Amino acid sequence: MKCYAISGLITSILCVILVGSVSAQVLSRPPSNIGDVARPIIQRVSDEDPERFRCAHTGRPCESDWINAVASALHAADPRFGLLGQRGNPNQIARDCVTYLLDPAKPLMVAAWDICGSCGGSNPSIVFNEITDYKSIGNAGTAIWVRPAGSVVTPPPPPPVDPVAPPADLAPVLAALATLTDKVDAVAALALAARDAALDAKAEAEQAKVNASDIKHVSLPALLEELKTTAHPCYRGRVSGWAAGSLQLCPAP
Numbered sequence: 001m002k003c004y005a006i007s008g009l010i011t012s013i014l015c016v017i018l019v020g021s022v023s024a025q026v027l028s029r030p031p032s033n034i035g036d037v038a039r040p041i042i043q044r045v046s047d048e049d050p051e052r053f054r055c056a057h058t059g060r061p062c063e064s065d066w067i068n069a070v071a072s073a074l075h076a077a078d079p080r081f082g083l084l085g086q087r088g089n090p091n092q093i094a095r096d097c098v099t100y101l102l103d104p105a106k107p108l109m110v111a112a113w114d115i116c117g118s119c120g121g122s123n124p125s126i127v128f129n130e131i132t133d134y135k136s137i138g139n140a141g142t143a144i145w146v147r148p149a150g151s152v153v154t155p156p157p158p159p160p161v162d163p164v165a166p167p168a169d170l171a172p173v174l175a176a177l178a179t180l181t182d183k184v185d186a187v188a189a190l191a192l193a194a195r196d197a198a199l200d201a202k203a204e205a206e207q208a209k210v211n212a213s214d215i216k217h218v219s220l221p222a223l224l225e226e227l228k229t230t231a232h233p234c235y236r237g238r239v240s241g242w243a244a245g246s247l248q249l250c251p252a253p
Helices: 034-048 050-055 065-077 171-216 220-229
Strands: 002-005 013-016 081-085 093-101 110-117 125-130 144-146 235-239 245-249
Touching (some): 034 065, 065 081, 065 093
Antiparallel strands (some): 235 245
16 A cells, blocks of 8 residues: 655545455444454464564564564455554554454555554563444544555466476487488389389380381392392311312302
8 A cells, every 4th residue: 555645744645555356345344253363363473483573562673573474464364454554654553453444445444453462561462452443433643554564466476387308319210210211212222223124124125116117017029039149158178088078068049
C-alpha cells in the first residue's frame, strides 16, 4: 500500500491500496474464527526465533523484526491481514499489533489486535486481544492497514528448464553409415557392370543382325561365280617310299 499525506496536520489521507488477491467484499466485522487462524501462526513464528520475539518493542534495532515476520505470515494465510499504522500514519508502525482489512477500498476500515502481552518487557507472551474501536473506525487519524514489508508480491518463478542431455555417442551410427555406403557403392558398381555387359551384348546382337542381313542379300549365283574366279593355291610336298619324289596338287578351276 502506498499512502500520501495531503497536509502536515494529516487532515486527510489519499491511499492507493495494492492488496493483490484480497476479495472486494466489504465486511462489518472480521470472521468469528479469526483467532483460531491467527494464534497458531503467531505462535509458530515466535517459536521459530525466540530471540527475535524477545527483542520486539524494546527500542533496539531489531524491535520491528518480530512484528514484520508475524504480519507477513498472517498476510500469506489471509491477504486482509496487515501491519497497524498508528494515527493514520503508515510510517508509524505499531510493533505489537496487527490489523485486518474490512473494506479493501478503504485502508482505515480495519479491525485491530494486540498480539504481544508485556511486549518489550522481560517476559513477553503471545496474546490475541481485539482493540478495535468500531465507533471511530474509518475516521482520519485512526489505525490504518499497511502491507507487511516481507509480503511483497513476487513474480512466479520461470518454468523449469529441461537439463541439457549429454551428447550422444555417434561413433556406432557413423560406422553403420560407412558400412551401408560401401554396400551401396558395391551394388552400384555391379549395376554399372551389368548395364555395360547388356549394352555390349546388344551391340553384338545388332552387328550380328547386320551381318546376317548382308549374307541374306547376296545371291547364290553371284557367290558361285565369285568362287570360280577366285584363284586357288597349289599345294606342294614330298612323297617317301618307292614313289619317292616331289608332289604338287592344284585344284581344278
